[in-house]
Amino acid sequence: MNLAICLLMARRFIEKTQIRQVVEGYHDLSDAAFERTFERDKDELRAMGVPVETGSNNPLFPDEVGYRIRRKDFELPAIEFTPSETAALGLAATVWESATQAEQAVSALAKLRAAGVDPDPGRLGALAPSIGAREPAFASIWAATLERAPVRFGYRGTPRRVEPWAMTYRRGAWYLLGQDRDRQAPRMFKVARVDAAAERIGKPGSYRVPDVDLEAAWRSLEPRQPDSEAVLALRPGRAPDLRRRGRPVAADGVPAGYEAWAVSYSRAADVVGEICAHGADVVVLSPQRLRRAVVTELSATAGRAS
Amino acid sequence: MTSAEQVNRLLALVPYLQSHPDAELGDTAAVFGVAPAQLLDDLNVLWYCGLPGGMPGDLIEIDMDTVAESGRIRLTNAEYLSRPMRFTPDEAMSLVVALRAVRELAGGHLAEGIDSALAKLERASGAAAAPGPQVRVVSGSEEIREQLADAIDAAEAVDLDYTGAGLAPSTPRVAPVRLITRDGFGYLQAWSLDRAAWRTYRLDRVDAVRRTGEPAGDHGEPPEFGPGWLEQRPDAAEVTLRLKPSAAWITEYHPIRAVRQVRGGIEVDLLVADPAWLRSLLLRLGRDVVSVDPPEAAAGAAESAAEALAAYPAG
Numbered sequence: 001m002n003l004a005i006c007l008l009m010a011r012r013f014i015e016k017t018q019i020r021q022v023v024e025g026y027h028d029l030s031d032a033a034f035e036r037t038f039e040r041d042k043d044e045l046r047a048m049g050v051p052v053e054t055g056s057n058n059p060l061f062p063d064e065v066g067y068r069i070r071r072k073d074f075e076l077p078a079i080e081f082t083p084s085e086t087a088a089l090g091l092a093a094t095v096w097e098s099a100t101q102a103e104q105a106v107s108a109l110a111k112l113r114a115a116g117v118d119p120d121p122g123r124l125g126a127l128a129p130s131i132g133a134r135e136p137a138f139a140s141i142w143a144a145t146l147e148r149a150p151v152r153f154g155y156r157g158t159p160r161r162v163e164p165w166a167m168t169y170r171r172g173a174w175y176l177l178g179q180d181r182d183r184q185a186p187r188m189f190k191v192a193r194v195d196a197a198a199e200r201i202g203k204p205g206s207y208r209v210p211d212v213d214l215e216a217a218w219r220s221l222e223p224r225q226p227d228s229e230a231v232l233a234l235r236p237g238r239a240p241d242l243r244r245r246g247r248p249v250a251a252d253g254v255p256a257g258y259e260a261w262a263v264s265y266s267r268a269a270d271v272v273g274e275i276c277a278h279g280a281d282v283v284v285l286s287p288q289r290l291r292r293a294v295v296t297e298l299s300a301t302a303g304r305a306s
Numbered sequence: 307m308t309s310a311e312q313v314n315r316l317l318a319l320v321p322y323l324q325s326h327p328d329a330e331l332g333d334t335a336a337v338f339g340v341a342p343a344q345l346l347d348d349l350n351v352l353w354y355c356g357l358p359g360g361m362p363g364d365l366i367e368i369d370m371d372t373v374a375e376s377g378r379i380r381l382t383n384a385e386y387l388s389r390p391m392r393f394t395p396d397e398a399m400s401l402v403v404a405l406r407a408v409r410e411l412a413g414g415h416l417a418e419g420i421d422s423a424l425a426k427l428e429r430a431s432g433a434a435a436a437p438g439p440q441v442r443v444v445s446g447s448e449e450i451r452e453q454l455a456d457a458i459d460a461a462e463a464v465d466l467d468y469t470g471a472g473l474a475p476s477t478p479r480v481a482p483v484r485l486i487t488r489d490g491f492g493y494l495q496a497w498s499l500d501r502a503a504w505r506t507y508r509l510d511r512v513d514a515v516r517r518t519g520e521p522a523g524d525h526g527e528p529p530e531f532g533p534g535w536l537e538q539r540p541d542a543a544e545v546t547l548r549l550k551p552s553a554a555w556i557t558e559y560h561p562i563r564a565v566r567q568v569r570g571g572i573e574v575d576l577l578v579a580d581p582a583w584l585r586s587l588l589l590r591l592g593r594d595v596v597s598v599d600p601p602e603a604a605a606g607a608a609e610s611a612a613e614a615l616a617a618y619p620a621g
Contacts (some may be wrong), residue, residue, distance in 0.1 A: 001313050001355045009357060009386055024354065044310045049394040050317075075389040079430045084419030088408055095404035104400035106339035107314070111390040111397070113337055114322035126458040127416075128486045129407040131441065145439075146395045167439040169403070172490025214440050233617070240469050240513065255617045270590075277590035279610035283617040295618055297592030302611035304588075304595070304604045 003041050004050060008074060012057045013066025042067070050074065076115050083120075090119035091127060098133035101142075131169060137194035141176050142167065147204035150181070154195035162189070162198075163207045168214055177217050179207070188217055226264035230271070231285040233258035238281035242274075251285055258283060272297055315340070316348060316355070318390045320366065323381040325388075331377040349373065356383070398431035402438045410443035411485045411492055413452030445492025446509035451485060453515040454494055458482045461522045463499060467514040468507055474582065480505065481522035497525040504528050542579040546599040549574065553594035556587070571596060581606055 002024045007014065020026045020034055029037060046052050051073040056064050081089065093109050096102035109119055133142075137153065144151045145164040152161050161181040168175050174191040232242065233254050246263035254260045265271040272293045275282050284291040315338055322337070323329055335345040349368055356365035367383040393401070402424060409420040428438070445451065457464045463481050470476060480496035487493070492509040504525075544563070549556070550571045557565050563575040578584045588595060588607035598604040 001316050001351065004313065004317065005355060005357065005387065024356070044313070048310050048314050049392065074391055076392050077430050079426055081423060081426065082419065084415050085423035085426070088405060088412070088416060088420040088423050091408050092401055092404035095407045096400065101400045101403070103339055104394075104397045105404045107318070108393050108397035108401040110315075110322065110338045111318045111393060114318045114325060114390040116325050126455050126484050127408060127411050128484050129411045129443075129492075130487050131403060131407045132489075142399075143396075146399060169407075169439060169441040170490065171442075171444065172488075218440075237475055240475070258617075273590040273592065276592055276611075276614075277586040279585070279589055279607075280613040280617060283614065291618070295615065298589070298611040298615050300593040301589055301595070301604075301607050302615055304598065304601075304608050 003038075004045055004069065007052060007067055007069040008071060010068045013053075013055050013068050015064060015066045019067070076111060079112075079115065079117070081117055086118060086120050089117070091129070093119070095129050095131055096133070097130050098138070100139065101131075101133060132172070133174065135174055135191040135194070137191055137197055138174060140197040140199075141174075141191055141194065144198055144200065145176065145178075148207060148209060149200050149204045150202035150207060151198035152201045153198040155189060156193050157195070160187075160189070161201060162187070163209075165209045165212050166214055167191075168218060170218065175218075177212060177214060186212070186217065188220075226266050228267050228287075229262055229264050230287065230290055232261050232263050232275070233283040233285055234261050235281045239278050242278075242282065253285055255283060260285065276301070312348065312351070314391070314394070316352060317387070319348060320352065320381065320384050320387045321390050323379055324384060328378045328380055331373060331379060334379060346373070349379065352381070357386070393431045395431075398427070399438060402427060403441055406439075406441035407443065407487065410441060410445050411451060411487060413448040413450075413455060416455075417448060443487050443490055443492050444508075444510050445485075445487070446512055450512050450515055451492070451509060453517075454482050454485060454509075454512075457515065457517060457522075458484065460517075463518045463520040463522050465516040465518060466494075466507060466512050469511045469513065470580070470582065478505070478507075479518065480507070481525060483522075483525075483528050485509070495528045497522075497528070542577045543603075545576050545578050545584060545603045547574050547576065547591075548572075548596040548599075549591065550594045550596060553591055556591070578603070585610055 003019070003026075006019060006023050016038065019038065020029075026034055026038065042052055051069060053068050053070060053073075054065055055068070057066060058064055089109065089112065093102075093106050096105055112119065133139075141151070141153075141164060143149075145167050148164070150161065150163045152159065154160075162176070163179040163181065164176055165178045165186070166176075168177065176189045176191055177186060178189070179185070180187040226245070231249060231251050232239075232246070233251075234242065235258055242263050243261060245265070246261045249260050249262045251260035265274075272290065275284060275290075275294050276297045284294050319334075319338065322334070326334075331342055331345060335342045338345065340348075349370065352366050353368055353370065354365070365383065366381060369380045373379055405420055405424055405427070409417060409424075412420055454464070463479060465477055465479050468476050468478060478501075479499045480494075481499060482494055482496045484495050485492060486495055486506075494507040494509060494512065496505060496507065497503075498505040548568065548571060554572055556562070557572075557574060563577055565575075566573045576584075584603060585606040588598070588604060589611060595604075
C-alpha cells in the first residue's frame, strides 16, 4: 500500500535505493529481505492492474532504473451517470450467482461509489436477473480469456489447444470462442463440455485477439436456415410456435376440425420431434417422408401404454 | 502483511471515505462486500499508511476513537488519493456481464439507460480489454417486458395470453410481482388469481399483456426461484427415463436431477411439476425413449400419440 502511494506521488522515476529509504516498512529490512519484499510487492501491484512503470530520468545513464505510477493511467477517469443508468448499476451487484464474480462486480461498484456515483437498486424491485457460472471449467477459462493466455483442455474426451478470444452466455450456458491451434481455425466451445480446469500453455498476452464478430460466430451454431416446407394440419389456436414460421394455405385431405398451414423448416433440425411434441394438435399432410417419420415415432410412443 | 485483494480494496476505500465523510462502519462494509471486522482491520492498516517519510504529518489520519464510539469513520490527510483506481479487467468484465443480464430483462427507458451506462463503462475501463462477454437470455419481446414492468410498478393485475409448456394456450389473470432469469430463460413470477397460487410464466411464451385496471393485491413474498426451485413445488414428482444415446441433448436443455451412463444409453432423473410438459417431452423423444419409470408416467403421452395416429389413415 505504501509502495503504491509512494510511486503514485512521484513526479519522476524513483530508484530502488530511494524507495527503500522512504517507504514505511522497507528500511528496517536486510538487503536480501528488501529485494524479495520489493519485487513481490511490485509484482502484486502489477497483477492487480496498477500500472507500475519502469524507466530512467536520465537519458545519459539509462541504466539508473526507477519506478513510478502515472496518475492518469492509475485513476478511474471521471464518469457521470444519469438516474436511469445508476438504477441499472444498482441492480448489477446482485446478478452473479457465482461468489467469485459477484465479489468482482461488488468491488467495481465500490470503486464507482468511491468516485461519487451512487448506484440505486431500490428503483428496480421488479427485476431480478441472475447469471450462473456452475461449469467446473468456468473460472480457468474466464481468467485465461481476460489475460489472453493460451490453454489446453479436454473437450468431450479430445485434447484441444485454444487461444481464448471471448466468452458468451446463451441459453443458460457459457461458451468460449477462440482460435483452435490444431485445427488453425476459430471454434466455439461449450464450457460445460470442457472436461476439467483449462491448463495454461503460454504466457498471458502472448497472442492477439482479432476483431471477432461474436454474433456471426454464434449464428453459425444456430439451427440452419429453413430449406424445406411442410404442409401441416393444425387445430385452431394450437401450435403457435409452428404458426410463427408459416402461413395458412388450402390443401386436400385436411381432417375435420383442422386447418392447413405451410410451415418452413430446416432438414438439419429435429422437425419430427417438434411436430410429435404437439400430439394430436398437428398432423403432417406432406411431404410423405416427414409424414412417415412422424407416424413411426408416434407409434413407438403409443405402444408404451401401461 | 497486506494481501493484493486488501490493497485493491484500500485504494478504493480511501477515496470512498473522503467522498462520504462520517460514513457508517456497517454500511461501508456492505458497500465493499466485507464483514465489519474486516473493515476495521482495513482501517488499522490504513492508519500506518501515508506519504513517504513516515513523519506524523505524512500519515493518513483516521479518528479511531470516533469509529469505536459511534461507528462513524472520518478519514483525512489523503487528498492525494481522492480517486479510485481503474477497474481491473476481472472487475470490468464481471460488471459488464451483470449489466448485460439486466439488459436482457429490461425494456423501454431502463434498457436505454443500460446501453448508455455500458458505453460509459467501456470507455472508462479502456479499450485494452478483450471483447466483453455477450449475454443472451430468451426473454421474449422488449415491449412485453416493459408492459409487465409497468404493471408491476402500478401494482395492477393483468391478463396474459400465454402458451404453456404443454403447448396449450391459456389466458390467466395474474398479479405480476417480478421478472427473473433462470437457466437462460426470462420468467414472470406472479400470483395466479385464477388458481390462488404462485406461478412462473416464461416471458417468450407470453403473447400479449392486457392491463385490467384491477389492483394486484398483496399476496406476500413469492417463493425463492433459485437453483432447484422445482424441488420446492410440493406437486413435483420424480420420473426416471432410460434413453438412447441420441437423446443425450436433453441433459443440456432440461433441468435434470441426475444422469447415469447405462448400457446402451443414459438414465436421467427428472422432476416433473407439469404433466403436460412430460407428455410433450416424451412425444418429442419418440423412439429414443427405452423405458419410463414409473410406467404410468408414460400414459399421457401414449394416449396423446394414439389420438394423433387416429388422424392418419390406416397403413
